Amino acid sequence: MQISPLIEQKIRASFAAQTMMQTLGATLDHLEQGIAEISAPILPGSLQQQGFAHAALTFAIGDSAAGYASLSLMPEDHEVLTTEMKINLLAPGKGDRLVARGRVIKPGRRLVIVQSDVFAVAEGQERHIALLTGTMMPVCLT
Amino acid sequence: MQISPLIEQKIRASFAAQTMMQTLGATLDHLEQGIAEISAPILPGSLQQQGFAHAALTFAIGDSAAGYASLSLMPEDHEVLTTEMKINLLAPGKGDRLVARGRVIKPGRRLVIVQSDVFAVAEGQERHIALLTGTMMPVCLT
Amino acid sequence: MQISPLIEQKIRASFAAQTMMQTLGATLDHLEQGIAEISAPILPGSLQQQGFAHAALTFAIGDSAAGYASLSLMPEDHEVLTTEMKINLLAPGKGDRLVARGRVIKPGRRLVIVQSDVFAVAEGQERHIALLTGTMMPVCLT
């Protein structure tokens, strides 16, 4: 389901304020209620020792996609913080870019349980490379 | 306990090959058997939306410190891969730099259980901001 | 997809050998390739301090369902061991019984990534109370 223009604007402003996302070349590609998709190229400066995408890149976009999926369900004056996130790495991050799809498993007033799947895209084919599960904490800003 | 010059050289070459570590400005500051310390400045390009250190930076150095702690106990022809890592975030990453201290909890032929603590350093004071626990898988390269 | 009678027999013998499953009154209700379902009544002796199902019951059947989902994909002479399992608790275990549905996310020769969802059943209605994600390690017995 579509989100309101105000919430979308808030999320896009938050994303733009994360300088790490710019460093990694990440873009926020899709948003709906309880769902967010972020992708990033595997830049020359984002590699691990074998030349594949670094797990920190996988974590960065997986965690952020889960966070914005949560934020899409929050009132306008709320922010969310990751309290814990576990990443299971399924396969090496080989290819041109990574795509993270985050979703809310269980919304809550005090805690939101989230999940993200991260895929490596090589020659147009997606491969599932990581599963993240975690907890977001809503914080009221007013 | 000190590690052999050959193992140290292997680890330093691996660290140098991780371009993500250079992007984040991270340095490998200390190595001994089962222990590794990595630190990084909180660069203008490593921030989350509130201007603090991004969790991906915390994850990056925490995970790598745990990985090299494991690698310090491995034979020369082995590599390690993270199979899973959970991060509990304890406090915001405020300050000048982050320091990650990784250690091996339980070495093993098939799996190595590791832990890292990450601290934010502000005005010379360390504050514990994250706890990581995870699993490394040894891989024989020959 | 159906599993072979030999593999099913092996799994049922393993389940029967887990005396903890009998203590908790658990039954293995369904098996197919990469999937297993285990349920248990919320017995008077399986409660936490508020009178709801104890998280150890939720963990017990969620972990076992994930383990047997993995074992359903293994050769006959293999066993699996849980190496790590994270449980996110979503809601209290109120009701008559719990049902755990485990599935394989990513099979592998060295490690198998698994997930389980646990539901509380009250008056015929299921409520999602826990999400487990973890890693199983295949062990060859011969």
Place this chain on the structure above:
Amino acid sequence: MQISPLIEQKIRASFAAQTMMQTLGATLDHLEQGIAEISAPILPGSLQQQGFAHAALTFAIGDSAAGYASLSLMPEDHEVLTTEMKINLLAPGKGDRLVARGRVIKPGRRLVIVQSDVFAVAEGQERHIALLTGTMMPVCLT
């Protein structure tokens, strides 16, 4: 540091109300501020398929020890709930009994980060068999 008699009484009443602890034969052996120790015999009804302590027993006492470590730091009218707990299994639970030592890593008003180590005791020797890290949520009862 010692806890007040009122808090100790509250914790002991809570422990006694957990019928699962009685089913498993567990006892609350030690309490101080931010620390709790729980042990349990490896009963004939607490086994996995190979005849060792079931991971659900390890989880049960590890999680409870972490919970009571948290509760020892809370005001009298508070309860705590586990929101997430990850267990890394280090070695099989062989021996006569298991001992779990829980401690608070980071207290907080909204969330408490905890850790437990579980040991198997065989012929008077302790062996580290599991590491748990998790999050407790304080709940005000009044």
